[in-house]
Amino acid sequence: MTDAAPGPTLVEVAPGHRTRVVDEGARDAAAVVLLHGTPLDLRAWDALIPALTATRRVVRVDARGHGTATPVPVADDARLAADVVAVLDLLDVRDAHVVGHSWGGQIAQRVAVEHPDRVRRLSLLCTRASPFPPFADLATSLRAGAVDLETLLGRWFTPEERAEVDGVAATVRAWLAAADHARWAEALDGIATFDGLADLATVTVPVDVVAAELDAVATPPHMAEIAAALPDATGHVLPGARHLVPLQRPAEIARILLAPAV
Template sequence: MDGTTQAESTVELAPGYRTRVLDRGGGRVVVLLHGTPFDVRAWLPVVRAVDGRCRTVCFDARGHGSATDVPVAGYSRLADDVVALLDRLDLPDVHLVGHSWGGQTAQRVALEHPERVNRLSLICTRASPFPAFATVAQGLRDGTADPEASLSRWFTPEELAEPHGVAATVGSWLRAADRTRWADALEMISTFDDLAQLAGIAVPTDVVAAEDDGVAVPEHMAQIAEAVPAASSRVLEGARHLVPLQRPDEIADILLGRR
């Protein structure tokens, strides 16, 4: 599977779970797991930034994007979905990259299926509970939460003022997101607690924090880096939570081992 590919397809990874897969490029394989309530589009700036230097594969997790009709599942089931995709593409092991909620799934893959991961990159994610998201999830369910409230945490006032910028695009994604699926994922984040198990991850691991991230705060990302034996850490100065969208060139350099 070293040949160059450039394809979008719809595949069934489990009974009742059909999803969009983007497979682009050739060479070393990097599999990208998105956060919530996003989908494969959240990785496109990074995909473009690494174009020609590796093969990128990304897909819509359960409850997101093309798979909105599929209920969100637990982390072990989400990890099994990643393995099912690798099996379908005949990929024995890959460089696995997870952002935010996707970073938690990536942790589970590395712990439950270590033979399928040759390198791990955890970007702006958590390994211990974030209880405040349970309240946000309830607000999404009962209609009291503003789906665009996160924009002020993710973007500067200047970015928010740009009518056709990244913030405007993300705002449209949030308005269109399925609130039930989003709430399900936020509840998972609110109780996720793998920090004590991370010592079991043996592969080289990039831990990437954003200086101004209010959820995956740099102090917590430092705890993750300390827990993983073969981890290296980096804090992107002045960055916020959505670094794959806002700082794709820097993320690309990290994934390619250039930083």
């Protein structure tokens, strides 16, 4: 096993799109690519990194409009998927275990559908494969400056968690406050119209489909629809969990990702 790769590096993924890429862990091991949700960035995976890097090469990247790539508008799903493949090319990674959470799960789906030779395993965490129109209204409210961030946090955390000074909720609150609302709205518009359920029949690699019991958007019934549409899926429902499972339930997510594909 070789030494870990250097820390964050800004790279040009595509013309006009320069972003942060973190490539760490066991360089000669199988690669795992982690795709974050909106309006978060690659830091959303921090809690999983120690468990994953012990035996995997782990790649993270800020998607267009997020983190270091905030100046770049959010593109359509095909372009976002192509960005992931471009990162694999830059790092000389032939194929990878692609993991996507929430909005990142939709990007991961497009990578698997449009670039099947680059994906050897897929993990979809609390995501959707069909439109969610209420997010178009939320995008409109964001653009108008009419969104109460505490109300959004209430979807993801209990009152007790939100009251903690140094807890995960406090970290996410700071991230939401710093997020670019225009870029966040662009991503939400994409989620509102994303319609890829029928395409999942073409994904033949093993897929982990992970739902959170209390998720009101990527609901367990919808995640079950996703699993049913895939030829080789293993479903999981995390009892008592909410949407932000990489941050709130990292040990359970790491166990799923590191377990042999069934």
